[in-house]
Amino acid sequence: MGSPKVDEIGPWSEVKLDILKRYAVEYSKILSSQKNPSFFHVYIDAFAGTGFHLSKATRQPEKWYWAVL
Structure with a gap:
């Protein structure tokens, strides 16, 4: 089995991830500050990718998944 394909993304995608x-x-701060929360955190990996990408600008791998954990 080969290595997973790493997506190379441009500036617009980097802005969207930011x-x-x-x-x-x-949003997490708002949910966490509720005295009697009726909502709670659930992590869903909607991207289901490698967890990082290559920036076209820097050619360096960058993680994104920690942003929502």
Whole structure:
């Protein structure tokens, strides 16, 4: 079995991942601050990929999955 294919993403995808990360962090703060929470955190791997990508700009691997954990 070969290595998994690593996606190479451009600036627009990096912006979208940054927005997702910032949204998830702030939304988690809101959920965590509830006195009697009726909602709770559940992690769903909607991307189901390798957990990282190559930036076209830097050619370096970058993790994204930690943004929502």
